[in-house]
Amino acid sequence: MLYAGAIVAMGWGTLTFLAADSYTEPSPLLWRVRQAASALLVVAPALLLLLQLRALEMTATDLPLLLQETGWGRGWLQLATVCGGAAVTVLLAAGSTSSLLALMGALGVAVAMGGLGHAAADERWPLGSRLLDAMHVAGMGAWIGGLLVTWLETRGVGGELAETPATRARWGAFSRTATVMAPVTVLAGVGSSLRRFDGVGVVDIMASPYGRLLLLKTLLVAAVLALGWAHRRRVQAGHLPVAGGVRRELMAVVAVLLMTAVLTGISPPSPPERPGS
Amino acid sequence: MRIALMTRRLFVPALAAVLAAPALADGAVVPHLKLKRAFPAADTVLTASPDAVRLWLSEPADLPATKIDVTSADGAKVPLAKLTRGGSREDPVVGTFSTSLASGTYTITWKAMSKDGHVVNGKHNFRVALAP
Numbered sequence: 022m023l024y025a026g027a028i029v030a031m032g033w034g035t036l037t038f039l040a041a042d043s044y045t046e047p048s049p050l051l052w053r054v055r056q057a058a059s060a061l062l063v064v065a066p067a068l069l070l071l072l073q074l075r076a077l078e079m080t081a082t083d084l085p086l087l088l089q090e091t092g093w094g095r096g097w098l099q100l101a102t103v104c105g106g107a108a109v110t111v112l113l114a115a116g117s118t119s120s121l122l123a124l125m126g127a128l129g130v131a132v133a134m135g136g137l138g139h140a141a142a143d144e145r146w147p148l149g150s151r152l153l154d155a156m157h158v159a160g161m162g163a164w165i166g167g168l169l170v171t172w173l174e175t176r177g178v179g180g181e182l183a184e185t186p187a188t189r190a191r192w193g194a195f196s197r198t199a200t201v202m203a204p205v206t207v208l209a210g211v212g213s214s215l216r217r218f219d220g221v222g223v224v225d226i227m228a229s230p231y232g233r234l235l236l237l238k239t240l241l242v243a244a245v246l247a248l249g250w251a252h253r254r255r256v257q258a259g260h261l262p263v264a265g266g267v268r269r270e271l272m273a274v275v276a277v278l279l280m281t282a283v284l285t286g287i288s289p290p291s292p293p294e295r296p297g298s
Numbered sequence: 299m300r301i302a303l304m305t306r307r308l309f310v311p312a313l314a315a316v317l318a319a320p321a322l323a324d325g326a327v328v329p330h331l332k333l334k335r336a337f338p339a340a341d342t343v344l345t346a347s348p349d350a351v352r353l354w355l356s357e358p359a360d361l362p363a364t365k366i367d368v369t370s371a372d373g374a375k376v377p378l379a380k381l382t383r384g385g386s387r388e389d390p391v392v393g394t395f396s397t398s399l400a401s402g403t404y405t406i407t408w409k410a411m412s413k414d415g416h417v418v419n420g421k422h423n424f425r426v427a428l429a430p
Binding site: 073076077078079083086087090091092093094096137138139140141286 | 360361362363365409411413414415416417
């Protein structure tokens, strides 16, 4: 839920920051999706907190202790704060200032998410791990969120993409953004994985549930990249992407997000204990 | 024009890096909490009542999120004082018994939270066999 809200917020913030004039009258569907993203950015952190309280067998009276006296709790407070801000900024109409605010809000969510996940438990490279996770979330939001925002904004009757100059301009802008953000996302994700598996052998990785799910996620990401590349070639040739292909790409993205959510809840395999530690 | 556009497109990851910098100043932590050793250890037989339960964890777990329960064979909870831990990262989490333990089998059930929020738990038994 949190990823979904963050992706829409980042996509909206990025595209309107790059071309605010193209989104001064967003489609009703895009407006509803932004409203949903706003709600998710509020509900998801609250749900996360409730689930954590339950897992720790804590009650509401223990809340101040959890939030103020644990590292996780402090991280959650940062996340909830920036998510609250992003929930507001994603609803702002496109404009030079409001779009910058929307982008900053979404980036704040990416940074906070980077500080609350597996990177938060990295002792040897705390800065790098969190940076990689933040860039992974931010890049994914700008890429996939941009795809979703552009598709919602340019869908015509029957779900087909309208052949208009404005539509071509929007897809061109998204394509150029994705050309940068997709590699950033993939490289940051690979970096995070390499960091997480530092000292763990390939056999042990593949033998673990985390490793197998990560492999599946990688294959799905490869499928998304392949579809995206095909769309990029059409856009560069002056055409629009095939609407069915965009829908398939988005469905693959949903599968990737679900896989990411599962991976977040699983412990990665740990390196063997060093002698004397 | 191309340089300006490329600069603008690189703005997002660059800004993410800049914004991440203060958040990254937080203290270092270890990957995934584990129980390194315990006292009383699993399946040990003690000839005297232990003074406390001690759990050496792979990272200094936050005490408010750490829980230790000791139950006797009939399920009765053995009272423990409030959990404490020394200042060094190698110090164990300590739950001091309020009363001496009688002979019998006891179960230690513990729960702690890793720095990334994963809740880790464990359980093991030990026995007290006091001299008659």
